[in-house]
Amino acid sequence: MNLAIRDIRYHRGRFILTSIGLGLLLGVVMSMGGIYRGLFADALAVLNATQADLWVVQQDTNGPFAENSRLPEDIRYRIASVPGVAQASPLSFQTIQIERQGKPFRFYLIGYDLNGFGGPPVITAGRNIRQKHYEMVAAKAMNMELGQKIHLGLHDYTVVGITGKMVSSSGDPAAYVSLADAQDIQFKKDNNAIRNDRARIAAKVNEIQIISPAQAGFLNQNITGITESTHIVNTVVARLAPGANLPDVQDRIQRWNHFRAISNEEQTHILTKGMIEKAKMQLGLFRIILLVISAVIISLIIYTSTIDKIRVIATLKLIGSQNRVIVGMILQQSLLMGVIAYGIGYGLISLTYEKFPRRIVLEPIDMQLLFLIVIVICTIASFVGIRKALKVEPAEALGG
Amino acid sequence: MYSIEVDKLTKIYGKGETAVKAIVDASLQVRPGELVAILGPSGSGKTTLLTAIGLINEPTHGKVILDGAVVADEGWLPGLDLKRIRREKLGFIFQAHNLIPFLTAIENVMIALEINHLTRTEAKSRATELLASLNLGHRLNNYPSALSGGEAQRVAIARALANRPKVILADEPTAALDTDNGKNVMSLLKKLAVENHSAILVVTHDHRMVEGFDRIFEVRDGVIVQETQRDV
Numbered sequence: 001m002n003l004a005i006r007d008i009r010y011h012r013g014r015f016i017l018t019s020i021g022l023g024l025l026l027g028v029v030m031s032m033g034g035i036y037r038g039l040f041a042d043a044l045a046v047l048n049a050t051q052a053d054l055w056v057v058q059q060d061t062n063g064p065f066a067e068n069s070r071l072p073e074d075i076r077y078r079i080a081s082v083p084g085v086a087q088a089s090p091l092s093f094q095t096i097q098i099e100r101q102g103k104p105f106r107f108y109l110i111g112y113d114l115n116g117f118g119g120p121p122v123i124t125a126g127r128n129i130r131q132k133h134y135e136m137v138a139a140k141a142m143n144m145e146l147g148q149k150i151h152l153g154l155h156d157y158t159v160v161g162i163t164g165k166m167v168s169s170s171g172d173p174a175a176y177v178s179l180a181d182a183q184d185i186q187f188k189k190d191n192n193a194i195r196n197d198r199a200r201i202a203a204k205v206n207e208i209q210i211i212s213p214a215q216a217g218f219l220n221q222n223i224t225g226i227t228e229s230t231h232i233v234n235t236v237v238a239r240l241a242p243g244a245n246l247p248d249v250q251d252r253i254q255r256w257n258h259f260r261a262i263s264n265e266e267q268t269h270i271l272t273k274g275m276i277e278k279a280k281m282q283l284g285l286f287r288i289i290l291l292v293i294s295a296v297i298i299s300l301i302i303y304t305s306t307i308d309k310i311r312v313i314a315t316l317k318l319i320g321s322q323n324r325v326i327v328g329m330i331l332q333q334s335l336l337m338g339v340i341a342y343g344i345g346y347g348l349i350s351l352t353y354e355k356f357p358r359r360i361v362l363e364p365i366d367m368q369l370l371f372l373i374v375i376v377i378c379t380i381a382s383f384v385g386i387r388k389a390l391k392v393e394p395a396e397a398l399g400g
Numbered sequence: 401m402y403s404i405e406v407d408k409l410t411k412i413y414g415k416g417e418t419a420v421k422a423i424v425d426a427s428l429q430v431r432p433g434e435l436v437a438i439l440g441p442s443g444s445g446k447t448t449l450l451t452a453i454g455l456i457n458e459p460t461h462g463k464v465i466l467d468g469a470v471v472a473d474e475g476w477l478p479g480l481d482l483k484r485i486r487r488e489k490l491g492f493i494f495q496a497h498n499l500i501p502f503l504t505a506i507e508n509v510m511i512a513l514e515i516n517h518l519t520r521t522e523a524k525s526r527a528t529e530l531l532a533s534l535n536l537g538h539r540l541n542n543y544p545s546a547l548s549g550g551e552a553q554r555v556a557i558a559r560a561l562a563n564r565p566k567v568i569l570a571d572e573p574t575a576a577l578d579t580d581n582g583k584n585v586m587s588l589l590k591k592l593a594v595e596n597h598s599a600i601l602v603v604t605h606d607h608r609m610v611e612g613f614d615r616i617f618e619v620r621d622g623v624i625v626q627e628t629q630r631d632v
């Protein structure tokens with residue numbers, strides 16, 4: 001006969017309530033693990049979708065995710081011609097905040113070369129961008145319909161396709177447009193601003209006494225040409241030819257072209273170590289604190305339920321029960337509480353994790369590890385009760 | 401042969417100035433099938449004597465022999481498995497029924513059998529039979545809280561009898577019951593002593609109940625002062 005289950009059955013109300021409480025606690029522990037994994041997945045989403053071997057960025061920067069990086073677009077041709085590089089493609093990134101239904105809405109706009117790579121990794125609805133202008137592919141989390149229009153910069157962009165769970169390293173949903181459109185949105189000024197700038201430059205140039213009006217005109221044209229240029233990108237991504245040596249190619253780009261060439265591995269390191277290490281530590285700390293709280297709660301519950309059973313335990317000893325019967329009862333109750341609480345927590349998080357504002361990734365290995373930890377905690381927590389129970393004298397069963 | 405033999409048993413609680421001599425040089429014997437009472441005022445040492453015999457309370461001096469085997473001689477014999485002797489040879493009945501609250505009537509009896517290594521099926525059929533013979537056939541699946549005082553005490557008796565012990569020790573089994581229920585319990589014990597050939601030692605200070613006993617030992621201040629043999 002299983003005394004643990006009999007006792008629980010008799011006191012089921014109390015048991016269920018405590019298990020639910022503990023289950024909620026464990027659910028939070030699970031979600032924190034999931035949030036950390038989610039941070040990780042988010043941080044690497046663009047990196048993994050791009051599948052580049054090299055990220056060429058402005059010299060001395062950790063761009064384009066951790067730091068600003070600006071490069072002239074045309075260096076893509078120079079990178080493509082480096083021996084060992086099979087393919088090079090420019091990318092631009094910008095975070096945009098707009099008003100949507102009266103609320104601020106942030107997203108991450110990625111501009112890519114329609115003939116290169118780095119575009120949307122999958123299309124789940126609609127189609128990919130085909131026109132060079134005014135088309136957009138939006139991540140599912142943007143909550144946009146096919147055919148819907150969004151006004152950015154000076155133009156309207158139409159959603160032609162939906163991609164999966166693409167997000168920026170800080171979790172904002174991503175949208176793709178052609179590189180030219182992205183540059184327009186980022187750099188193109190409206191006509192008034194252009195007119196003002198031109199007038200200002202012309203005034204300055206005309207002040208120069210030592211050049212002729214013809215020279216001034218020529219200078220004017222060139223300066224405005226450069227200042228109005230939108231041909232700037234944040235990174236040029238490259239894929240290597242089969243057999244190419246990564247460090248050699250990196251070295252060559254850094255030495256001859258004066259750019260920084262970050263390998264995929266280094267980029268992963270920058271994104272994870274630098275950007276989410278603190279979050280990891282914080283979440284880890286919270287998880288440990290919550291597990292300690294769970295352990296204390298389980299110990300307390302087991303201890304008080306043992307105290308409640310002193311007379312029962314004394315009676316069992318008096319009629320000759322072996323210690324293992326008594327130890328088993330307490331240990332099993334503790335374990336059962338842990339397992340049920342784990343089940344409740346697991347059920348809860350499985351039902352809700354997709355509704356969290358940030359991505360939650362539930363890794364089986366995390367869940368298994370937590371299960372093991374819960375088992376260990378319950379075992380240790382039951383010791384206080386067991387210690388008390390073993391000290392009970394059979395004579396305590398006697399008397400009023 | 402006696403089922404219970406006690407020879408010059410002394411129990412002293414504590415040491416030095418605060419020592420309490422609860423039982424001094426008590427000797428008694430109980431034969432199989434005998435129903436014997438220990439009678440005495442409160443604090444006279446009745447429970448002490450009973451628990452010293454029942455391997456719950458270690459005697460300070462003297463000998464205890466249960467079913468022919470010495471269990472205590474100037475303290476418990478070293479190396480004895482007290483729990484095992486308790487579950488195989490002894491049955492206990494208390495003033496308060498001491499049933500386990502979260503087990504039903506039948507489970508309370510079955511647990512005593514299962515810790516003594518009977519299978520679940522054997523335990524179940526023996527417990528059912530036993531409870532039926534005590535007129536509790538209709539209460540098998542009730543929790544103790546749903547039983548009357550008399551019913552609960554009969555379940556406790558069934559538990560004490562479950563392993564067919566040679567010795568049954570009862571501490572004021574009728575104290576919590578009204579006169580009718582108390583008399584029923586007493587006649588039940590009497591019947592069991594005869595049918596099962598058990599030695600039954602009952603502590604009581606309830607003079608209403610003395611009629612059924614074969615012999616009565618009276619205790620005062622830790623000393624057996626009188627032994628009364630009753631006509632059978």
Ligand SMILES: Nc1ncnc2c1ncn2[C@@H]1O[C@H](COP(=O)(O)OP(=O)(O)OP(=O)(O)O)[C@@H](O)[C@H]1O
Pocket residue numbers: 413414420421422440441442443444445446447448449605
């Ligand atoms: N564990 C103990 N430690 C110290 N003294 C004790 C202990 N148990 C009993 N005593 C003392 O021993 C004496 C005998 O107690 P016991 O319980 O045997 O009396 P009793 O005859 O059963 O009384 P009652 O009829 O009230 O149950 C009392 O003076 C009591 O205070």
Ligand SMILES: [Mg+2]
Pocket residue numbers: 446447448571
């Ligand atoms: Mg007493």
